[in-house]
Amino acid sequence: MTVRVADVAERAGVSISTVSYVLTGKRPISARTRERVQRAIDELGYRPNAGARAIRTGTTDIIGMVIPVAPDVRADIQMRFVLAVLQQARSYGKNVLLLTSEGGMDEVRNLTTSAAVDGLVAMEIQVHDPRVPVLSALSRPAVLIGTPADPRELPHVDFDFAEAGAMCARYLLDLGHHDIGYLGQSQQAFDREAGYAVRARDGALSQLSAAGCRNAFAPVEPGPAGPTQALESLLSANPDTTGLIVYNEHALPHLLRRLGELGMRVPADMSVVTICPEDEATSLVPPISGVTLPAAELGSLAVDQLMEILHGEVPHPVLLRPALTPRGSAGPPPRSPRTRRRRAET
Amino acid sequence: MTVRVADVAERAGVSISTVSYVLTGKRPISARTRERVQRAIDELGYRPNAGARAIRTGTTDIIGMVIPVAPDVRADIQMRFVLAVLQQARSYGKNVLLLTSEGGMDEVRNLTTSAAVDGLVAMEIQVHDPRVPVLSALSRPAVLIGTPADPRELPHVDFDFAEAGAMCARYLLDLGHHDIGYLGQSQQAFDREAGYAVRARDGALSQLSAAGCRNAFAPVEPGPAGPTQALESLLSANPDTTGLIVYNEHALPHLLRRLGELGMRVPADMSVVTICPEDEATSLVPPISGVTLPAAELGSLAVDQLMEILHGEVPHPVLLRPALTPRGSAGPPPRSPRTRRRRAET
DNA sequence: TTGAAAGCGTTACCAT
DNA sequence: ATGGTAACGCTTTCAA
Numbered sequence: 001m002t003v004r005v006a007d008v009a010e011r012a013g014v015s016i017s018t019v020s021y022v023l024t025g026k027r028p029i030s031a032r033t034r035e036r037v038q039r040a041i042d043e044l045g046y047r048p049n050a051g052a053r054a055i056r057t058g059t060t061d062i063i064g065m066v067i068p069v070a071p072d073v074r075a076d077i078q079m080r081f082v083l084a085v086l087q088q089a090r091s092y093g094k095n096v097l098l099l100t101s102e103g104g105m106d107e108v109r110n111l112t113t114s115a116a117v118d119g120l121v122a123m124e125i126q127v128h129d130p131r132v133p134v135l136s137a138l139s140r141p142a143v144l145i146g147t148p149a150d151p152r153e154l155p156h157v158d159f160d161f162a163e164a165g166a167m168c169a170r171y172l173l174d175l176g177h178h179d180i181g182y183l184g185q186s187q188q189a190f191d192r193e194a195g196y197a198v199r200a201r202d203g204a205l206s207q208l209s210a211a212g213c214r215n216a217f218a219p220v221e222p223g224p225a226g227p228t229q230a231l232e233s234l235l236s237a238n239p240d241t242t243g244l245i246v247y248n249e250h251a252l253p254h255l256l257r258r259l260g261e262l263g264m265r266v267p268a269d270m271s272v273v274t275i276c277p278e279d280e281a282t283s284l285v286p287p288i289s290g291v292t293l294p295a296a297e298l299g300s301l302a303v304d305q306l307m308e309i310l311h312g313e314v315p316h317p318v319l320l321r322p323a324l325t326p327r328g329s330a331g332p333p334p335r336s337p338r339t340r341r342r343r344a345e346t
Numbered sequence: 347m348t349v350r351v352a353d354v355a356e357r358a359g360v361s362i363s364t365v366s367y368v369l370t371g372k373r374p375i376s377a378r379t380r381e382r383v384q385r386a387i388d389e390l391g392y393r394p395n396a397g398a399r400a401i402r403t404g405t406t407d408i409i410g411m412v413i414p415v416a417p418d419v420r421a422d423i424q425m426r427f428v429l430a431v432l433q434q435a436r437s438y439g440k441n442v443l444l445l446t447s448e449g450g451m452d453e454v455r456n457l458t459t460s461a462a463v464d465g466l467v468a469m470e471i472q473v474h475d476p477r478v479p480v481l482s483a484l485s486r487p488a489v490l491i492g493t494p495a496d497p498r499e500l501p502h503v504d505f506d507f508a509e510a511g512a513m514c515a516r517y518l519l520d521l522g523h524h525d526i527g528y529l530g531q532s533q534q535a536f537d538r539e540a541g542y543a544v545r546a547r548d549g550a551l552s553q554l555s556a557a558g559c560r561n562a563f564a565p566v567e568p569g570p571a572g573p574t575q576a577l578e579s580l581l582s583a584n585p586d587t588t589g590l591i592v593y594n595e596h597a598l599p600h601l602l603r604r605l606g607e608l609g610m611r612v613p614a615d616m617s618v619v620t621i622c623p624e625d626e627a628t629s630l631v632p633p634i635s636g637v638t639l640p641a642a643e644l645g646s647l648a649v650d651q652l653m654e655i656l657h658g659e660v661p662h663p664v665l666l667r668p669a670l671t672p673r674g675s676a677g678p679p680p681r682s683p684r685t686r687r688r689r690a691e692t
Numbered sequence: 693t694t695g696a697a698a699g700c701g702t703t704a705c706c707a708t
Numbered sequence: 709a710t711g712g713t714a715a716c717g718c719t720t721t722c723a724a
Contacts, residue, residue, distance in 0.1 A: 002461070002485075004701055015711040020703055027704095030709060050462035051406065052701035054397030055716045062443070069429065076422035083415065086444055095457065097408070098432055098442045111441070115348070116396035139348075224629045253599050257631065260606075283570045285603065350717060361695045366719055373720095376693060398717035401700050 003046045012040040023048060054115065062095045063306065064117035066131070068124045069102045072186040072222050074249050077295060080277065081123050081145060084299025092307050094118070105134040112138045119310055121145065121302045125156070127193040141309040143302045146195040147319075155309060157301040157318040161196045161275070164291040164322035165203030168245045168273045169211075171289070171324055176332045177243035177271060178213045181234035183227070183255065185248055187219040200247045200275055214238055220251045227254035242333035247275040252284055271330035278325075287327040294320055349392045358386040369394060400461065408441045409652065410463035412477070414470045415448045418532040418568050420595050423641060426623065427469050427491060430645025438653050440464070451480040458484045465656055467491065467648045471502070473539040487655040489648045492541040493665075501655060503647040503664040507542045507621075510637040510668035511549030514591045514619045515557075517635070517670055522678045523589035523617060524559045527580035529573070529601065531594055533565040546593045546621055560584055566597045573600035588679035593621040598630055617676035624671075633673040640666055 009016045014033060021027045022037040029037075040046070054060045065085050067078060086096045097117055099108055108131075111117050122135060125146025135142040136154050144156035165182075172180050182204050184190065185197040201217060208215040216237040218230040230251070234241055246252055252274060256266065264270045266286055274281060274290035281288045297320065305315040355362045360379060367373045368383040375383075386392070400406045411431050413424060432442045443463055445454055454477075457463050468481060471492025481488040482500050490502035511528075518526050528550050530536065531543040547563060554561040562583040564576040576597070580587055592598055598620060602612065610616045612632055620627060620636035627634045643666065651661040 002701090005703095006701085016702090017704080017712075018710060021710085024703075028709070033709080045459065047456055047459040048703095049401065049701050050457070050460040051397045051400030052716090053460075053703080055395065055401055055701085055718085056703045058716085060397065069433075074422070075425035075429070076420070079421035079425045079428075082425075082428075082444070083421070086446060087415075090446065090453070095462075096444045098428070098444050100432060100436065107436070110393055111396070113391065113393040114396040114399075116441075224631050224633075254631070257603065285570050285600070287570075348717090351719095352717085362718085363696075363720075364694060367694090370719075374693070379693080395717050398700090399719080401702085401717085402719045404700085 002049075003044045005046075005048070007044055008037065008040045008046050011044060012037045058115065059118055060116060061093060062097050062117045063089050063303065064097045064099050064108065064111060064120045066099045066101050066108055066120055066122040066135075069100055070124070070188070070192075072188045073124060077249060077277070077293075078123070080295035081299040084296040085121055085303055088300040088303035092303065094303075094307075101131055105131055109134065109138065112140045119143070119306045121299075121306060123299075123302075125195050127195055127198060141306060143306045143309070143315075145298050145302050147199075148195075151317070155305055155315050155317070157298055157305055157320075158195070159294060159298060159320045160322055161199040162203030164275050164293075165200035165205075165245070165247070166207040167291055167322050167324050168275065169204045169207035171273055172243040172245070172271060172330060173208070173211050173213065175243075175271065175330060178333070179238050179240045180208055180213060180215050180243040180245065181238065181241045182208075182215065182217045183230050183234065183244060183246045183248055183251055184217060184219050186221055186226075190219055197247070204245050214240075216241070220248045222250065224254060227251040228258050231255060231258055241270075243271040243273070243330065245273055245275075246288075246290075249276045249280050252276070252280070252288065256284060256286075266329050267331040269334055271333070273324070273330050275322075281325075281327065286329055288329040289325065289327040290329075291322045291324050348395075349390045351392075351394070353390055354383065354386045354392050357390060358383045404461065405464055406462060407439060408443050408463045409435050409649065410443045410445050410454065410457060410466045412445045412447050412454055412466055412468040412481075415446055416470070416534070416538075418534045419470060423595060423623070423639075424469070426641035427645040430642040431467055431649055434646040434649035438649065440649075440653075447477055451477055455480065455484065458486045465489070465652045467645075467652060469645075469648075471541050473541055473544060487652060489652045489655070489661075491644050491648050494541075497663070501651055501661050501663065503644055503651055503666075504541070505640060505644060505666045506668055507545040508549030510621050510639075511546035511551075511591070511593070512553040513637055513668050513670050514621065515550045515553035517619055518589040518591070518617060518676060519554070519557050519559065521589075521617065521676060524679070525584050525586045526554055526559060526561050526589040526591065527584065527587045528554075528561065528563045529576050529580065529590060529592045529594055529597055530563060530565050532567055532572075536565055543593070550591050560586075562587070566594045568596065570600060573597040574604050577601060577604055587616075589617040589619070589676065591619055591621075592634075592636075595622045595626050598622070598626070598634065602630060602632075612675050613677040615680055617679070619670070619676050621668075627671075627673065632675055634675040635671065635673040636675075637668045637670050 005016050005019045009019045089096050119140050120142040123145040125144045127149050132148045147158045184201050189197040216234050218233040220226045220230040274288045278292045308315045351362050351365045355365045435442050465486050466488040469491040471490045473495050478494045493504045530547050535543040562580050564579040566572045566576040620634045624638045647664050654661045
């Protein structure tokens with residue numbers, strides 16, 4: 001039924017170990033022998049048994065990817081990370097086992113202790129993440145996508161969300177805006193201190209405060225009403241708001257619709273900048289200026305870093321620098337705020 | 347370094363086999379012995395080595411999930427299937443290895459032949475899918491999410507997309523519409539004959555034709571312009587169109603915005619029904635009536651079916667029946683088509 | 693109710 | 709350049 005090395009060896013007329021060495025390439029084999037073995041392998045359709053190999057080498061060529069299933073995490077954003085990790089893993093000949101951290105880290109611990117995975121990549125890291133101490137106590141390396149409070153705790157790759165937020169703020173400030181609102185992730189995300197959510201907000205708000213400018217912040221709840229409510233909250237805190245920083249992919253379409261309903265044109269009456277993946281920003285009407293979230297790159301780098309560690313190297317921490325791409329959704333503030341408000345209220 | 351059964355046995359003062367039997371529960375163990383062994387396991391933090399177990403039992407407790415990476419497949423829809431499969435697999439104590447079928451099925455074949463997975467779930471099945479013969483030739487069972495041309499080829503679970511399309515059509519027909527357009531998936535999806543895309547469209551269009559009603563079809567390309575162009579194409583084919591069937595999640599927000607720009611109110615001037623996951627439909631403004639796509643249920647059922655097969659049972663094919671939920675986005679057609687068109691053209 | 697020992701299919705050390 | 713064989717950690721048959 002199942003083809004083993006012994007079958008290949010017999011057919012090729014060589015010893016078992018020779019077949020193994022042909023497979024691993026760990027010692028020189030004469031061209032003729034290799035060719036004969038290869039033919040036997042092809043003819044028999046032989047593939048080395050994964051379990052047997054794992055037990056000998058202590059390696060499974062499987063990377064575990066720990067994803068949370070928080071209901072407020074946008075599935076498509078999450079999928080970008082997963083696909084990037086998957087693709088990069090495959091480029092190293094590794095496979096990806098998908099793991100949920102809901103219901104505790106027991107499953108992750110089990111799979112690691114049972115040597116089912118060579119290493120781990122974990123995403124959606126919180127500033128004080130209870131999973132981080134668990135991960136660093138494991139016998140296999142783990143790389144975080146995101147930065148925990150103590151950055152020395154585990155190797156990680158991240159995007160400079162604080163600078164991304166600050167960059168959005170400076171962009172609007174440089175355009176002459178003085179009344180700027182920040183629409184962020186859901187309250188839940190802030191409650192659990194999701195790194196990206198808090199750092200982007202703090203980066204933006206501290207930049208705005210430093211410029212002595214009036215500013216307000218509102219989280220955006222999931223659901224169609226969330227963006228509308230959040231916008232309302234910002235406008236009632238400061239009716240003269242002329243610029244919005246939006247870091248919430250779900251919010252953007254609803255926000256733009258709502259602005260339209262209020263008679264506010266983008267960017268004539270309201271400037272909008274965002275932090276989100278490039279294609280999300282360009283697929284909106286109008287396209288939204290902003291900082292590109294390099295989801296795929298982060299996933300890819302996390303795998304690179306894990307592979308370095310597995311090869312015994314000491315990885316360099318990675319913090320990707322943001323860049324802002326203008327797409328025409330932000331301009332100078334309107335001359336007369338009152339005019340704008342009056343029109344909006346009609 | 348690594349804790350083995352022998353360590354547990356020694357600590358508990360029993361034999362290796364006793365420890366193993368405590369673990370597998372395959373033979374009666376006295377309460378006292380079991381307790382002692384369990385304590386030793388806990389104290390040592392022992393977990394059975396996955397590779398060693400796999401080599402003995404011929405089972406890895408890993409399910410492979412084959413996903414395509416077609417650029418026109420909505421990532422968030424795909425993620426629903428993946429998460430559902432993941433969650434259901436875990437309820438059986440199984441783990442999920444994520445596999446891409448881009449670049450051929452070699453990887454899938456390798457992992458199966460090397461006994462790395464116990465079985466497979468494959469999604470995004472095309473009517474004539476080159477992956478299906480590969481999957482049915484494997485030594486491990488595979489369950490499809492979707493129906494191939496020859497349904498006997500492999501076990502599968504599916505949603506009755508033809509009936510879903512027909513149901514949308516009948517709903518609009520019953521409301522009195524006679525001029526109905528169908529906005530479908532991307533041309534790519536139709537080119538590769540993605541099961542859901544072609545069956546939903548054919549189900550809807552044949553129902554419309556049977557009712558002797560004028561109808562038109564347009565695929566919707568990805569990108570912000572796609573929905574607008576598709577709508578234009580439908581309206582130029584039949585300017586009197588009063589009802590739209592939309593099976594393209596990406597299209598809905600842009601479509602609604604465009605209808606607004608054209609001065610067409612939903613449902614007063616244009617009725618809209620859709621096939622999509624429930625939360626997508628309810629998170630739109632206005633909420634869109636339509637058939638709920640049971641993505642999570644399909645993923646879950648696929649795993650159930652795979653588990654049945656792995657337990658030696660013969661699975662029953664599953665074809666979920668659609669149901670239409672009214673949400674107010676469809677109503678009777680406007681009295682005078684001309685009036686509507688004139689207003690729209692202003 | 694428990695123990696001893698024979699494999700499972702591979703890799704890699706020690707030979708030749 | 710190639711071959712024999714011990715070992716990896718576990719499950720399970722055979723014995724007691």
